[in-house]
Amino acid sequence: MPIEDIHELVEVLEKAGELKKITTEVDSELELAEILRRTMYDNGPALLFENVKGYDMPVLGNAFGSMKRLELSLETSDFTEIGQRIADMTKMEIPKGMLNKIKKLPELSKMSESFPSLEKSGPVTEVIKENPTFDDIPILKSFHKDAGKFITFGLTATKHPETGIRNLGVYRIQIVDSTHALMHWQKHKRGAEHHAITKSTKTEVAIIIGGEPATVFSGVAPVPEGLDKYLFAGITRKKGIKMVKCKTIDVEVPANAEIVLEGYVDSSDIRDEGPFGDHTGYYTPKEPFPTFTLTGVMQRKNPIYLTTVVGKPILEDAYIGKVIASSFLPMIRMFHPEVVDFEMPAAGWFQGLAIISIKKRYPGQAKKVMMGLWGMGQLALTKMFVVVDEDVNVHDMNDVIWAITTRTDAARDITIIDRAPTDTLDPASPLVNLGSKLGIDATQKTAEEGFEREIQEKVQVDDETKKLVDSRWSEYGI
The missing domain is CATH 3.40.1670.10 (UbiD C-terminal domain-like)
Known part of the structure; x- marks a missing residue:
């Protein structure tokens, strides 16, 4: 069965020897991020910080920071099969005749199992905060010249204003005060596109912390235009995502999320965002981005704050990127x-x-x-x-x-x-x-x-010599 949430992921990683729990008190301001970076540079494990100064919420980092952890999270060692499932779906022909339709039922059934379903409630609806605030969450400040604290692994959920197709994107979010933040969605990203084509300066947005590993992966993955990100998550895990409605906005979110921050992005309220120490290894300078206003918070009774740190490669995002490259190879081959x-x-x-x-x-x-x-x-x-x-x-x-x-x-x-x-x-x-x-x-x-010369022959060992050395390899004592 696919992993259902971050709590289960912690158990799976710990059992596999891929996670270490930190009981020493650590500060979410600079200290915690530096520990995560050093651990990643040393090819270390995922870390669960159980004692974060000033907070009663644990922090999980480096959860996807190795190929083994990603294999465990997505339950596959062949990531190309994820993209192949999508490629196969696009090639499915509509069956003609009753007999052919019956023959296609197993394929159609598998496909339907990947679709998201809307539930009345879920773990993320256990606590509905009357006075929403960012202040209860151990959001990290990563580098000393960063403009402040940044949510780095939030899945920003939006809907296409015309088609209703849902998107998840990972955009950094700079905290301004208890209820305001800055949404760094770049012009080329789908969330920014959804906002640009809306008829209002305000776009309803949910920021999701945690969820099924496949949903987190879906947020990072550049899925083809027109494919609902929750459907992609379901295809990835071979099982549909359970969804719930937000309380203050008309947006659906994963029922198994840890925390959901509800609100709206307002392009009439533009402020300077940054600097931020980014995955290029440089500080991104100040640039104007729209404001996110927090209107509601849903969360589990005992949520885990999922985060990631960036900086000069190679860090956690490198491994996620490697999986994305593998999983999208079949779709590249389609074209x-x-x-x-x-x-x-x-x-x-x-x-x-x-x-x-x-x-x-x-x-x-x-x-x-x-x-x-x-x-x-x-x-x-x-x-x-x-x-x-x-x-x-x-x-x-x-x-x-x-x-x-x-x-x-x-x-x-x-x-x-x-x-x-x-x-x-x-x-x-x-x-x-x-x-x-x-x-x-x-x-x-x-x-x-226009290559006028004779193509030079590649140097290769002849088969007889290769077989000889293969057969006597143990005799050499090498």
Whole structure:
């Protein structure tokens, strides 16, 4: 059975030796974040802080900070199967005739099991606060030059004003006072889009803390446009999400969440947000963002505050990003069937660099793939693409560097596109949200592509020598 909530996740991680409980009193201002960062840099476990100074709520961090923890959380070691389920759904044909419809029933039944269901109540409705405030939550201040405390792992829930399709996005949220915060949703993000197309300056928003691991993953994942994030969570865990209605706004949230912060974002109330020590390894400077006003709080009787810390890679978000790259590979292949594999190296903070291997069949195909991926959703913000042949392991940077240096001619194989959309957080772009793209074609060039020389043969060990050494390996005593 899939993991139902953060409490169960804590039990699973502890049983697997992937979690340590900290009973020493720690301060949510700077100290706790530094402990989490050091632990992640040392490849340490998830941490549950049971004694946070000034609060009676424990804090969980680094919960998804290793591939093993993500495998436990999402109950799979093959993350590509998540994307494959979505790809298979899009290929389903409407059956014709009664017999064919009966044959399709098992597939349709599996599909229906992934849909969310609306419940009257759930664990998150155990406590309804009459006087909502941020003050009861151990929200972290991560770096000393941060503008204040930030919610870093809140799932911001919005609905498309016209279609009603629901979205979850992870946007940092700066606390201003007991009932006001700043919503850092970038222009390219779906939450900001929902707000932009509404007919009011105010958009109802819920900020969800915790829930099923699949729901948390859904909040981070760049799912295809038009796919409800709660349905994606259900597809991920092969079981639908139970939902409840918020008390002060018309938004549905997971019944198994730890805390739900209800309110609205008001674009007529713009304030300076930041600075914030971000996952690029730099402080994001002050920028104007809209205000979130808190109108209600629902929570469990004994909630756990789920958080994450960012900074110079590699931290927890690196592992989540690796799973996203794997799980979305089948969907990339739907549009670009020549793609063999895909990798976004953690040190490149995901939007910085992606490496793609392809089965090359015709001249210019590497550039075709680059252009196509730059037109796909959040990949539009990726700064650099490197395309290699299928014999190159995209997960091995040594192999990638070998391909770049042996199959790339700078003048011929480098593409630069100026004045293109870029990640708001990119510290190098000359303008906020606008910069340049770099494409490197590191595939073997052919005569059709102007390669006039004879293609040099790759060095490989002959089969007889390989078999000989394999058979006598134990004799060498190595």
